[in-house]
Amino acid sequence: xxxxxxxxxxxxxxxxxxxxxxxxxxxxxxxxxxxxxxxxxxxxxxxxxxxxxxxxxxxxxxxxxxxxxxxxxxxxxxxxxxxxxxxxxxxxxxxxxxxxxxxxxxxxxxxxxxxxxxxxxxxxxxxxxxxxxxxxxxxxxxxxxxxxxxxxxxxxxxxxxxxxxxxxxxxxxxxxxxxxxxxxxxxxxxxxxxxxxxxxxxxxxxxxxxxxxxxxxxxxxxxxxxxxxxxxxxxxxxxxxxxxxxxxxxxxxxxxxxxxxxxxxxxxxxxxxxxxxxxxxxxxxxxxxxxxxxxxxxxxxxxxxxxxxxxxxxxxxxxxxxxxxxxxxxxxxxxxxxxxxxxxxxxxxxxxxxxxxxxxxxxxxxxxxxxxxxxxxxxxxxxxxxxxxxxxxxxxxxxxxxxxxxxxxxxxxxxxxxxxxxxxxxxxxx
Amino acid sequence: xxxxxxxxxxxxxxxxxxxxxxxxxxxxxxxxxxxxxxxxxxxxxxxxxxxxxxxxxxxxxxxxxxxxxxxxxxxxxxxxxxxxxxxxxxxxxxxxxxxxxxxxxxxxxxxxxxxxxxxxxxxxxxxxxxxxxxxxxxxxxxxxxxxxxxxxxxxxxxxxxxxxxxxxxxxxxxxxxxxxxx
Numbered sequence: 001x002x003x004x005x006x007x008x009x010x011x012x013x014x015x016x017x018x019x020x021x022x023x024x025x026x027x028x029x030x031x032x033x034x035x036x037x038x039x040x041x042x043x044x045x046x047x048x049x050x051x052x053x054x055x056x057x058x059x060x061x062x063x064x065x066x067x068x069x070x071x072x073x074x075x076x077x078x079x080x081x082x083x084x085x086x087x088x089x090x091x092x093x094x095x096x097x098x099x100x101x102x103x104x105x106x107x108x109x110x111x112x113x114x115x116x117x118x119x120x121x122x123x124x125x126x127x128x129x130x131x132x133x134x135x136x137x138x139x140x141x142x143x144x145x146x147x148x149x150x151x152x153x154x155x156x157x158x159x160x161x162x163x164x165x166x167x168x169x170x171x172x173x174x175x176x177x178x179x180x181x182x183x184x185x186x187x188x189x190x191x192x193x194x195x196x197x198x199x200x201x202x203x204x205x206x207x208x209x210x211x212x213x214x215x216x217x218x219x220x221x222x223x224x225x226x227x228x229x230x231x232x233x234x235x236x237x238x239x240x241x242x243x244x245x246x247x248x249x250x251x252x253x254x255x256x257x258x259x260x261x262x263x264x265x266x267x268x269x270x271x272x273x274x275x276x277x278x279x280x281x282x283x284x285x286x287x288x289x290x291x292x293x294x295x296x297x298x299x300x301x302x303x304x305x306x307x308x309x310x311x312x313x314x315x316x317x318x319x320x321x322x323x324x325x326x327x328x329x330x331x332x333x334x335x336x337x338x339x340x341x342x343x344x345x346x347x348x349x350x351x352x353x354x355x356x357x358x359x360x361x362x363x364x365x366x367x368x369x370x371x372x373x374x375x376x377x378x379x380x381x382x383x384x385x386x387x388x389x390x391x392x393x394x395x396x397x398x399x400x401x402x403x404x405x406x407x408x409x410x411x412x413x414x415x416x417x418x419x420x421x422x423x424x425x426x427x428x429x430x
Numbered sequence: 431x432x433x434x435x436x437x438x439x440x441x442x443x444x445x446x447x448x449x450x451x452x453x454x455x456x457x458x459x460x461x462x463x464x465x466x467x468x469x470x471x472x473x474x475x476x477x478x479x480x481x482x483x484x485x486x487x488x489x490x491x492x493x494x495x496x497x498x499x500x501x502x503x504x505x506x507x508x509x510x511x512x513x514x515x516x517x518x519x520x521x522x523x524x525x526x527x528x529x530x531x532x533x534x535x536x537x538x539x540x541x542x543x544x545x546x547x548x549x550x551x552x553x554x555x556x557x558x559x560x561x562x563x564x565x566x567x568x569x570x571x572x573x574x575x576x577x578x579x580x581x582x583x584x585x586x587x588x589x590x591x592x593x594x595x596x597x598x599x600x601x602x603x604x605x606x607x608x609x610x611x612x
Contacts, residue, residue, distance in 0.1 A: 295533065302530040305522050341491075 015412035017266045019405040026405060030398020037062075037391030040384070049383035056115035057123040057230075057371055058385060062392025063108050064227060064367050065250070066400045068243065070105055071219055072251030073098030074174065075244070077181060078211025081204040086421050087278060090271065093414060094255040096185055097407035099178045104403055106171055108396055112226065113167065116160040123375070125232040126158035150232070163225055170218045177214050180207050189415055197417065219244060227367075230374045233308035238297035242366075245290040250363040252283060253356035258408065260349050260356070266413050270422060273347035280346030280355075287336040287359070290366075291329075315373045324369045332362040364393050439612040441564035443595050444571065445581040445604035450476045453579035456602040457482040460583065463598060467584035471565075471574045489555060490548065497547020502540030506532055568608045582610070 037059070044050045077095040080088025115122050119131035129150065136142040145151045184207055187200035220240040228239050256279055263271045301309045316325065339345045339355060346352065368389055414422075447453045453470055457479065460468055470479040506529075513519070514526035521528070553559070565571050565582065574580050581604070583595055592609070599607045 299530050299533065302524075302528075305524070 015266050015414050015416065017262060017409050017413055019409045023402050023405045026398050026401040028398070030395055030400075030402060033391050033393070033395030033398055035391075035395075037388055037395050040387040040391060044383050044385065044388075050385050052118070052121040053115075053123040054375070054385050055388060056111065056118065056121070057375065058388030059111050059392045060115070060123065060226070061364075061368050061371050061389045062394075062396045063105075063112055064371070065364055065393050066101075066108065066396050067105055067222070067226075068247040068363065068367070069250045069254060069400070070098055070101050071174070071215060072244075072247030072249070073255070074102075074178060074181075074211060075215050075248060076251060076255070078177075078208040078215060081181065081208030082212065083208075084205070087275075087282070089415060089418055089421050090259055090267075090275060091252075091255045091279075092185075093411060094258040094408060095251065096182055097404055097410075098251060098254065100182060100407045101400055101403050102175055102178050104400055106175075109167065109171070113164055116163050124158075124229055126154045126163075126229055127160055129154050130159050158225075158229060166221060166225060170222050173214055174218050177207070177211050181211055185415075189411075189417055201418075216240075216244070219247070227370050230371055231312055234312040236297050236301070236309070236312070238293055238300065241293040242290070242297060245286065245293050246363045246366055249283070249286045249290060250360050252279075252286060253360045256283070257353060257356050258413075260353050262413060263349060270414065270419075273349075275422075276349065276352060277343055277346040280340055280352060283355070283359070284337065284340035287333060287340065291333045291337075294328075316369060318373075321369070321373045324365060328362060328366060328369065331358065332366070336362075440585050440592060441567075441610040441612040442582055442584045442587075442590070443592075443599060444565065444568050444608045444610050445583075445599040445602060446570055446573075446606045446608070447579040447581070447604055448577070450478065450579055452603065453581055454478045454482045456581045456599075456604065459602055460581065460598075464589050465583055465587055465595075466589075467587035469582040469584070471571075471580040471582065473573075473575050473577060473579075476579075490551060493551035493555070494544050494548045497551070498540045498544035501543025501546075502536050504543075505539035506536040508539075509535055564610050564612050567611050570606060570608060578605075585610075 041055045041058075045052060045055065073095040076088070076091065077099055080092060080095075115124065116127050118127065120128055122128050122131070129145075133142060133145060133151070133154075136145070146155060181204070184200050184204050188197050188204060191197045191200065223240050223243040227243070228234065228236070256276075259267060259271055259276075259279075298313060301313055315321065336355065336359060339351070345355070368386075372386070372389065445456060447456065450472055453472065454476070457468060457470055461482070461484070468483060470483055472479060509532040510527060513528065513532075518526045520526075524531075570578065571580060581599070581602070583590060583599070589595075596607055596609075
């Protein structure tokens, strides 16, 4: 028979980790990234190499990346509270810590909210249109534009004020469910009254179901408002699902990196290759889900053949952007799919670390591909605007990871009262 | 192939146990003693048996992958032939070889043939259907699907010797040891 997981010696104290050295490094990386963003933006705008709207767009790439990671964590946290799967015991604390980074997103959102009101400097066509209408002096032309389909859409829905109101609503709703999920988790873990703790665990199922519903609905609204509306006429019901696929994969890869990082310290004797194989298979399913959603969007646009929808894939299939598709398809789908099929790879911690980091990078490439090809670069020459995108992802990411590690080290990395489930799980495998 | 005194051919030797741990220990000792053609039988799946027998990797993954690839290629070619060769029809100005629309139908036969390859491949690799299995000549073997565990040493093992193998199996503390007539 196989060895047994020894959990008897793992109390709350043993399972707390000191991550202060990693936090410092993350903060330094974050400051470096933001410095890169600031210097590159200043230099390129000063020399008229890029328009101001490019700064907002690049910032948006970094912002959306960390929105995806945080909300993906909310999805998995809700899912595992609801389903009660043993897999979630290992990943619960990293997901909880990631959702508690949500207040940072509110801070990060301020420049995005600013871009709603930036008029002709806004990267959003609706914000630009709204500003243009406000300053239109020819009343006849103004009336005509307001009565157009796009004009009505902007006035009734996509105007800056209502977009901001929706964003505030999203932050309140998601912030609320994240607060409830985390406070219930604390009660389930720390309440000295065992009955009250058991009640809290039962309530986690209810809140978990609400978490999934609210995540899906709010995710749909925010990705439509903050990303899909970059394209003036493009509308795809698959786009929110592609966002969900990226959000799930990035947060799952991050949680797996945490487990792999702690396998020889706090999780020694608990985290085994057999668990890692299951988590690797889960990751394989997510790689498939991404290609399923992305291909479905492409196929529906191909089948519909509508002028307002074709712009999106045609821009991304044009020269200069096409290699991104090859990178995404080759590395994110074929390579990840090919590697994650094998148990030998999934049980190897170092290989899984590389795959997780690689897939997190690919999520960044995908988000870059949502936003950047939107803009006409024929007037921009060869300005390395992509430095801004990298600076934004790394800069915001450094601060996010710094805060995340602080949250992760606040509590034991496993739910101590439910750790016995892992023992049963491991025995069951042999 | 070994024979008993009255020239009945022997298929192998069967040792009976009442628990999986004893069977796994027996398999390991038999492997250490140099026996290579071994098999284990249990009333339910015990993963340790496959490990002890040294089944490192199953061929099923390769069989199913090949089956799936064949089905997917056939599915795609069927659509290509129908739409681009046999009955070309202009639909919305799209090319006859409108491959993005072929993918869902390519996927379906791919999955179908993967499953079929899995079912028939498993039967073939297990040597099924097998209308006659000499192991059932040993009456005790009926309990292999109820509550008994069996270690089987094939007679075509290079180390197999009727007397020596019987004595060796008796050292593994089985409930019983029986010759399996062919």
